[in-house]
Amino acid sequence: MPELPDVEGFRRVLSEHTGKPIRAVRVRDPGVLRGISARRLAGALRGHRFERPRRHGKWLIAPAGEPVLLLHFGMTGSLSWHSPGEPWHRHDRVAWRFDDGELRFRDMRKLQGIRLAGDEAQAERVLAGLGPDAREVSRRRFGELLSRRRGRLKSVLTDQAVLAGLGNLLADEICWRARIDPRRAAADLDEAERDTLYGAMRRVLRESVKAGRVPPRGTWLTGARDEPHAPCPRCGTPLSSRRIAGRTTVWCPRCQPR
Numbered sequence: 153m154p155e156l157p158d159v160e161g162f163r164r165v166l167s168e169h170t171g172k173p174i175r176a177v178r179v180r181d182p183g184v185l186r187g188i189s190a191r192r193l194a195g196a197l198r199g200h201r202f203e204r205p206r207r208h209g210k211w212l213i214a215p216a217g218e219p220v221l222l223l224h225f226g227m228t229g230s231l232s233w234h235s236p237g238e239p240w241h242r243h244d245r246v247a248w249r250f251d252d253g254e255l256r257f258r259d260m261r262k263l264q265g266i267r268l269a270g271d272e273a274q275a276e277r278v279l280a281g282l283g284p285d286a287r288e289v290s291r292r293r294f295g296e297l298l299s300r301r302r303g304r305l306k307s308v309l310t311d312q313a314v315l316a317g318l319g320n321l322l323a324d325e326i327c328w329r330a331r332i333d334p335r336r337a338a339a340d341l342d343e344a345e346r347d348t349l350y351g352a353m354r355r356v357l358r359e360s361v362k363a364g365r366v367p368p369r370g371t372w373l374t375g376a377r378d379e380p381h382a383p384c385p386r387c388g389t390p391l392s393s394r395r396i397a398g399r400t401t402v403w404c405p406r407c408q409p410r
Contacts, residue, residue, distance in 0.1 A: 154225040156286055156317030156357065159207050161364035162223070162231040165255070166205045166214055169233065172250045174200055174216070181245040184257065184265035193268055197221070197248065208285050209316025213275060219268055220275040223257065226264035232256055286317035287357050294353075295346040298338045305341070306334035307397040318353075320399045321366040321374055326353045327403060328373040328386075333410040334401050377402040 154162075174197050179190035200216040207213070212231070214221040223231065228243075235253045246257040246266060257266060269275035284293060297315060301308045308314055309323040318326070327334040329352035332345060341349070360366045368375045373391075376382040382391050384404035393402045 153227045153319050153321075154210065154229060155319035155322050155360075155366060156207075156210065157322075157360035157363065158230075158365055159210050159212055159225060159317075160287075160361050162212055162225070163205050163207045164364075165231055165233055166202060166212065169250060169253075169255060170202045170204060172201060172252075174198055174202070174248050175251065176249040178247045178249065178254075179245070180240070180247070181262070183262050184245040184259055186265050186267045188266075188268045193246075193266070196268055202248075208279055209282055209312055210319070211279060211282070211316075213279075215272065218271050220270075220272060222267040222269060222275060222278055224264035224267075226259060226261060228261045229257065229259035229264065232258065281313055282316040283312065283314045284316065286315050286322075286353065287361070289315065291347065291350050294350045295343065298341060298346055298349075301338045303338060304334065304396055305332065305336050305338045306399070306401050308338040309334075310397070310399065320401075321377075322353075322356060322360070324377065324402050325356050325366060325373050327408065329356060331407050333408045334403055335396065335410060373402060373404075 177194035177197050179193065182190045185193060196219045197216055203215040205212060205214040210224060212223040233253055234256055241258055243258050243260045244256045245259055247254045267278060269278055298308060301314065305327065306323055309318050324334065326349065330349045332349060366374050371385055373385065376385050384391055384407060387404065387406050389404055389406040391402050392405045393400060
């Protein structure tokens with residue numbers, strides 16, 4: 153599932169093609185469009201140029217003059233660059249064509265998709281329900297957000313209205329690095345634990361953004377979490393797993409005591 157590091161990678165892809173005139177917009181599957189028709193999307197963007205894109209949490213925001221393109225990648229979405237004439241993938245849904253190639257929005261499950269705001273003010277209203285970006289939030293604000301929530305830590309970290317950008321893999325990795333059980337109540341963490349968690353989040357995000365994903369390294373929880381009865385990469389204890397708020401959650405019962 154695309155999380156903050158993946159979307160940051162998509163932002164970099166789009167950034168490499170700003171300033172070029174959009175020659176055409178081709179919608180192969182309108183099922184990924186939200187609140188806009190294929191004709192209106194093409195008419196609003198044809199002839200425009202993407203300006204510097206930005207990211208907030210899992211959202212990619214791409215101004216193109218006055219209209220603002222908003223992309224959310226759901227569970228399986230991506231944005232990639234393709235040379236002219238390159239064959240379509242069966243899950244390529246929308247393409248923005250330029251003189252030297254095209255950007256393609258690919259998504260198998262189509263759980264989220266593409267929106268178009270008329271201007272920056274409207275784009276901000278679409279994103280108004282999001283919490284601060286996980287990469288930009290201050291240590292103090294992070295502590296305040298956690299201390300006000302009674303839910304389990306894993307649920308709070310992945311709640312986009314609290315903190316935008318963290319998904320299943322990142323939340324588990326951060327808790328594992330901080331040696332904190334994800335089943336604990338977020339508000340029960342003391343200041344030292346919140347600081348430790350914040351530091352772990354900063355380190356995990358820094359390395360993941362470099363990789364453009366949450367890397368499945370052997371020294372990371374993500375390198376072992378999908379294997380049945382996998383040992384903890386740090387201490388060798390068999391990892392525990394259960395569903396929290398509908399998400400598979402993995403932790404080490406020895407490194408992360410409750």
